[in-house]
Amino acid sequence: MNFSRIGALIQRHLYLYQRSLPRIMEIFFWPLMDLLVWGFITVYFQRSNIGLPPFVTFFLGALILWDILYRAQQGISISFLEEVWSKNLLNLFVSPMRPCEFLVALMSISVGKMLTAGTASALLAWIFYSFNLFLVGISIIPFVLNLLVMGWAIGIISMSMILRYGQEAEVLAWGLGFLIQPFAAVFYPVSVLPAWVQPISRMIPASHIFEGMRAVLETGEIPYQSLMKATLLNGIYLALAIVFFYYTLRVVKEKGLLIHRGTE
Amino acid sequence: MTGTRVIEVNNLTKSFGEASALNDISFSVEEGEIFGFLGPNGAGKTTLIQLLLGLMTPTAGEIKILGMDLIKDREAILSQVNFSSSYVSLPTSLTLWENLLVFAKLYGVKNPQDKINSLLTLFEINRLKDSLTRNLSSGQLTRLSLAKALLNSPKILFLDEPTASLDPDIADKTRTLLKAIRNESRTTILYTSHNMKEMQEISDRIVFLDKGEILACGTPDEIIKNFGEENLEDVFLKIARRDVVRKENTQ
Numbered sequence: 001m002n003f004s005r006i007g008a009l010i011q012r013h014l015y016l017y018q019r020s021l022p023r024i025m026e027i028f029f030w031p032l033m034d035l036l037v038w039g040f041i042t043v044y045f046q047r048s049n050i051g052l053p054p055f056v057t058f059f060l061g062a063l064i065l066w067d068i069l070y071r072a073q074q075g076i077s078i079s080f081l082e083e084v085w086s087k088n089l090l091n092l093f094v095s096p097m098r099p100c101e102f103l104v105a106l107m108s109i110s111v112g113k114m115l116t117a118g119t120a121s122a123l124l125a126w127i128f129y130s131f132n133l134f135l136v137g138i139s140i141i142p143f144v145l146n147l148l149v150m151g152w153a154i155g156i157i158s159m160s161m162i163l164r165y166g167q168e169a170e171v172l173a174w175g176l177g178f179l180i181q182p183f184a185a186v187f188y189p190v191s192v193l194p195a196w197v198q199p200i201s202r203m204i205p206a207s208h209i210f211e212g213m214r215a216v217l218e219t220g221e222i223p224y225q226s227l228m229k230a231t232l233l234n235g236i237y238l239a240l241a242i243v244f245f246y247y248t249l250r251v252v253k254e255k256g257l258l259i260h261r262g263t264e
Numbered sequence: 265m266t267g268t269r270v271i272e273v274n275n276l277t278k279s280f281g282e283a284s285a286l287n288d289i290s291f292s293v294e295e296g297e298i299f300g301f302l303g304p305n306g307a308g309k310t311t312l313i314q315l316l317l318g319l320m321t322p323t324a325g326e327i328k329i330l331g332m333d334l335i336k337d338r339e340a341i342l343s344q345v346n347f348s349s350s351y352v353s354l355p356t357s358l359t360l361w362e363n364l365l366v367f368a369k370l371y372g373v374k375n376p377q378d379k380i381n382s383l384l385t386l387f388e389i390n391r392l393k394d395s396l397t398r399n400l401s402s403g404q405l406t407r408l409s410l411a412k413a414l415l416n417s418p419k420i421l422f423l424d425e426p427t428a429s430l431d432p433d434i435a436d437k438t439r440t441l442l443k444a445i446r447n448e449s450r451t452t453i454l455y456t457s458h459n460m461k462e463m464q465e466i467s468d469r470i471v472f473l474d475k476g477e478i479l480a481c482g483t484p485d486e487i488i489k490n491f492g493e494e495n496l497e498d499v500f501l502k503i504a505r506r507d508v509v510r511k512e513n514t515q
Contacts, residue, residue, distance in 0.1 A: 008369035012355065015362045087353040091412070094317045094422075095370045096343040250321070255280070256311065258319045 072151025075110025
């Protein structure tokens with residue numbers, strides 16, 4: 001693993017973000033919009049005294065954590081697309097950079113995006129709704145790390161699909177996360193889902209993370225079992241995603257598709 | 265030619281299902297040669313370049329570059345090789361300097377600042393170093409791409425139609441520069457172009473591909489003589505239209 005090459009690729013993306021307002025907006029705009037809409041809805045529910053659980057805490061917490069997962073995924077898939085859009089992919093693949101270095105660089109960019117968007121969301125939630133995400137305490141860290149890893153796995157899969165099928169598969173960079181969201185118990189517990197969907201939901205690491213977060217907010221205790229399940233599933237999915245990436249790279253090289261991805 | 269062989273291709277075949285893009289070809293390139301790839305569209309030139317750069321895996325055969333196996337020693341080979349194509353760009357939101365710095369680090373260039381400055385001067389784009397790449401003309405972009413390709417002082421340089429978007433003056437300067445680089449540092453240059461005059465002028469040897477097979481390999485003069493033509497363009501036309509003539513004769 002050559003860290004200088006990893007650093008070079010990260011630097012290339014920092015240069016890009018440094019002077020691209022649309023790309024900076026992309027990190028902040030949607031989290032801000034979500035936070036405003038959902039924030040006001042939850043404030044409305046709370047003031048209506050409907051007698052439901054503490055919505056503000058649940059919804060805003062879920063919203064911020066979901067955005068962490070989404071940004072982590074986009075940190076990989078959109079950064080990869082940047083190389084396709086700028087027709088720079090071939091320059092990278094004919095350089096001595098190894099595929100694992102490419103992955104590590106994209107994962108590092110994803111951490112940066114996640115930290116920036118997460119901090120901004122948490123700060124805005126605190127300013128607008130006096131919601132302190134860190135009320136959950138230090139236990140927030142393993143939850144966030146799990147979401148980050150799940151975001152990586154989804155990002156690597158969508159990147160592999162784009163590598164294989166070209167810009168037709170570009171929609172996956174935005175849509176794949178949302179395809180999972182209804183089954184991931186983000187805003188509601190797994191028990192709300194139809195019985196036949198619940199086993200599917202339990203195979204998704206995010207379900208255990210969001211269930212765990214709600215448990216922390218309700219009881220103040222960390223549900224270690226949920227955390228363990230999420231970590232185990234994430235480990236498996238990340239490994240499978242990396243294997244899928246290497247397999248796709250092999251297929252793409254056999255079929256001679258890299259040149260198309262690099263010049264299309 | 266009796267120099268060191270830097271590229272050895274043995275019985276190389278690339279098939280896509282039933283279709284064969286390259287069929288059992290063998291050739292070698294020696295150190296310091298400017299070696300041209302020529303052939304009509306669909307002849308297998310792009311496939312061959314992709315195979316030599318490790319962007320594609322062969323169906324059969326062997327590629328040795330700088331005495332190493334391309335599949336096993338990919339990293340060691342690619343750090344001593346570079347590539348420029350008129351169909352590939354550098355990120356347009358970065359300045360010239362930033363782009364070159366990123367690639368200098370990717371190639372592990374020592375003293376990257378000095379190297380970048382010398383290349384910017386060589387290609388006469390020093391005054392543009394802080395300009396965004398998107399603001400460059402096509403000629404300036406080609407020069408930037410060539411500067412990137414020389415960052416690691418490559419032993420082998422792959423150039424895919426490097427003068428395609430240049431005016432005759434800049435194209436001529438580029439060819440002169442490439443010859444000078446070859447003469448000074450013994451860099452081997454693999455070159456593709458659809459400009460026959462350019463190929464005749466710059467290439468020491470040419471491999472003529474057609475339908476995935478080597479039709480001829482030799483100096484431009486040898487090839488022209490073998491086909492009984494006046495120049496490389498006539499040879500090209502003869503080969504490209506051969507099937508049409510054959511079909512007409514059959515009918």
